[in-house]
Amino acid sequence: MVSFPTVDKCASIGKEKHSVVADMDGTLLRGRSSFPYFALLSFEGGGIFRLLFLLLNSPLAGLLYYFVSESAGIKVRATGFVQSPAVLVGKNKADALKKAFGETQPEIGLGDRHTDAPFMALCKEGYIVPPKPEVEAVTTDKLPKPVIFHDGRLVQKPTPLSALLIVLWIPIGFILACLRIAAGSLLPIPMVYYGFWALGVRVTIKGTPPPPAKKSIGQSGVLFVCSHRTLLDPIFLSTALGRPIPAVTYSLSRLSEIISPIKTVRLSRDRAADASMIKKLLEEDELVPVAMVNRMSMFHGTTARGWKGMDPFYFFMNPGPAYEVTFLNKLPPELTLSGGKSSHEVANYIQRVIAATLSYECTSFTRGDKYRALAGNDGNVVEKTKVQANE
Structure with a gap:
């Protein structure tokens, strides 16, 4: 398996126009769990009953994630039909990257787990975001563009506990x-x-x-x-x-x-x-x-x-x-x-x-x-x- 340096070794100077391919959970986002993402989609797209269904499926999704495969756990959390090529994990993610970029090779690939290695290997440079030490969220003044718009019903990030409280409270x-x-x-x-x-x-x-x-x-x-x-x-x-x-x-x-x-x-x-x-x-x-x-x-x-x-x-x-x-x-x-x-x-x-x-x-x-x-x-x-x- 290819070994990649940690992201702190990546110098940003002179790379302003480089294309970056990055995983979401644990890389772009500090949280490594995909539950909040699927909980938000479930509630906003399907309402309280779909969120309840996601909560009931979470123990099974966790078992599949850790004992079978990451892809199997995510498929259960999707709580709906998944269009081909299904969940983009491992080789599927690399194939999707090839389809999107063709013969062009992205400059930088960022990931946070071993299943990200296939798509990172297709990039000119690859870096791993380690789970520790935990980093602080980027402050508003340091974002490339100001965050102005927000839409959605939920005030807090829907963690498993907060999602359960929402279902019980509604x-x-x-x-x-x-x-x-x-x-x-x-x-x-x-x-x-x-x-x-x-x-x-x-x-x-x-x-x-x-x-x-x-x-x-x-x-x-x-x-x-x-x-x-x-x-x-x-x-x-x-x-x-x-x-x-x-x-x-x-x-x-x-x-x-x-x-x-x-x-x-x-x-x-x-x-x-x-x-x-x-x-x-x-x-x-x-x-x-x-x-x-x-x-x-x-x-x-x-x-x-x-x-x-x-x-x-x-x-x-x-x-x-x-x-x-x-x-x-x-x-x-x-x-x-x-x-x-x-x-x-x-x-x-x-x-x-x-x-x-x-x-x-x-x-x-x-x-x-x-x-x-x-x-x-x-x-x-x-x-x-x-x-x-x-x-």
Whole structure:
């Protein structure tokens, strides 16, 4: 068997344009177990029952992995049909590399176990990543590209123990989520804060909420501009204010509309019409930025690929979900449209203020850019053509 030097012997200087072929578990990732990868795919692709099936299969997969072959153990963990050439281990991985590169020889091959030797031998240089000493994760500032987008329901890495806790908690969490949603939908808005508190949902209010406008004496309304965390932002904003406020949104599922305790105003998705509407909103005398932060320990309350109707349920299924609502200072007159600023300048300024409060970094990504990166579409819903009654 070919012996390879350890990866610390690999000098990166002068190899910026070299092609690198690397194993994933234990090489690119610090963890050597493939369970989190398959658990994530099982839950996101097949739901709780497929994750349960993976958990039940794990003891058998472990026995096959250590006493039969690595390939046999991984096949069991796949919990589904595997397309040819099946699991890429050993010779299969080397064959796949030949097919991908042809006669071209990759410069560097990285692996962490003896079954990686066949594909590493096809590279000009090969290096082994030893299991010890354990290395620290690469910090964000040292990554080749910034990590901006994330999509998925699970907050923590699904280890066998955390996956078991998720499977056991979901039936309890779903019942609890239904109770919490019912409290938010059925209780009067001034009582929702206390209803949430009794059911384990914490709402922290910072800053000074503006009082309701007195239209009898000619006071204009207040436009609250929030950082969009989940579909529940306007509901928790209303909870913090103690009064219902309408929310402007791109789209909501029918289920979300039914359970929403506040009025929602849909944007038309027509760029000109929506731009005109938003410009009118920004002409309000009082613009108040609101920084929203939510904390979840088990499930993310938003997703780009999944069904949006389940977003509120996943958020409220967390054992102790929390929302922090920070009311910032209203914009001074000279920074509004009436002060001579354009709608783009006002929107960008509000974005910077909220980002500074939350310690975020602003980007130039539009809503369409984000959806294309996460879901492969521009986030627009194709309207169904209306069928005439006589057709």
